[in-house]
Amino acid sequence: MNKNGVIIFFVVGIIIISCSTRSYTTANKNYKKQAKAYGKILAQYPLKDSVVNAPYWVGTANFNMRKPNFVILHHTAQNSCDETLKTFTTVKSQVSAHYVICKDGTVHHMLNDYLRAWQAGISKWGNATDINSISIGIEIDNNGFEPFTEPQITSLLGLLDRLKKAYNIPAANFIGHSDIAPGRKVDPNKYFPWQKLSENGFGYWYDTATVVVPENFDAMQALRIIGYDIKKPESAVQSFKLHFVQQDSTKTINDDDKKILVDLIKKYQ
Ligand SMILES: [Zn+2]
Numbered sequence: 001m002n003k004n005g006v007i008i009f010f011v012v013g014i015i016i017i018s019c020s021t022r023s024y025t026t027a028n029k030n031y032k033k034q035a036k037a038y039g040k041i042l043a044q045y046p047l048k049d050s051v052v053n054a055p056y057w058v059g060t061a062n063f064n065m066r067k068p069n070f071v072i073l074h075h076t077a078q079n080s081c082d083e084t085l086k087t088f089t090t091v092k093s094q095v096s097a098h099y100v101i102c103k104d105g106t107v108h109h110m111l112n113d114y115l116r117a118w119q120a121g122i123s124k125w126g127n128a129t130d131i132n133s134i135s136i137g138i139e140i141d142n143n144g145f146e147p148f149t150e151p152q153i154t155s156l157l158g159l160l161d162r163l164k165k166a167y168n169i170p171a172a173n174f175i176g177h178s179d180i181a182p183g184r185k186v187d188p189n190k191y192f193p194w195q196k197l198s199e200n201g202f203g204y205w206y207d208t209a210t211v212v213v214p215e216n217f218d219a220m221q222a223l224r225i226i227g228y229d230i231k232k233p234e235s236a237v238q239s240f241k242l243h244f245v246q247q248d249s250t251k252t253i254n255d256d257d258k259k260i261l262v263d264l265i266k267k268y269q
Helices: 003-043 048-053 081-088 150-167 194-199 219-226 233-244 255-268
Strands: 070-075 099-101 107-109 135-140 174-176
Touching: 070 150, 081 099, 099 150, 135 150, 150 194, 174 233, 219 233, 219 255, 233 255
Parallel strands: 070 135, 070 174, 099 135
Antiparallel strands: 099 107
16 A cells, blocks of 8 residues: 555544544433433422322432343344444434443443333233333344354353342343243344353253152243243243253243253242
8 A cells, every 4th residue: 555545544544433433422412411301300399290199299318219120131133233333322213222242242331220221122021011111131242043252241241240239130030032022022042141141140040850840730830930921822932942942942841841940930939
């Protein structure tokens, strides 16, 4: 490359860098603006419904913020981290997450943990139906059909460790999008290392070595006890397999699955 070539290369490089910086600067400004607006709402009194149902205001300063109690794990089903960051900063998409983990292990924090990301959608776990209000969403860059990278899992485990400690999140409450939206979502995909996560204190795994399946064992009730929405039985089984029997893509419960369920309900109930 000659001198002019070097200069052109340099200038184009600057333009590319400043373009991407500028786009996130706008997103960051929008974030601040919106957070400020919610701050105003929090400080507001009287609230509209208070006038009718609770007209007497006595303020107390004995409060803090509500904490997330679940972590929902996703794969992005997109082709790059940049694509996902763009999607999550585009108003039109109406989707977001608290964290995005790139293939090289880089972690992007997109939203204060105390705020409600739009990641779970229509979902149910146990009797909880507004999962967005009680959870943190973590998106892992993955097209849906490939294994997750080592750096991604290393970063994820570090992040989960911090979240678990900061918000006192029970081990049982680290779950996948497919767990809370059977038949609608299939992420994270079958390569997600749930067993490794459980070994680190995030979610539970099973040991069926000494398990005896009781007579009349009801597999669907076991799935319900774990947390699955069993309204569509086949979908509930599919989500269970994606998490706990990843090599099996059938939607039926066999004798080995029953053993797994017998052991799991002891941990999840
Ligand atoms: Zn998802």
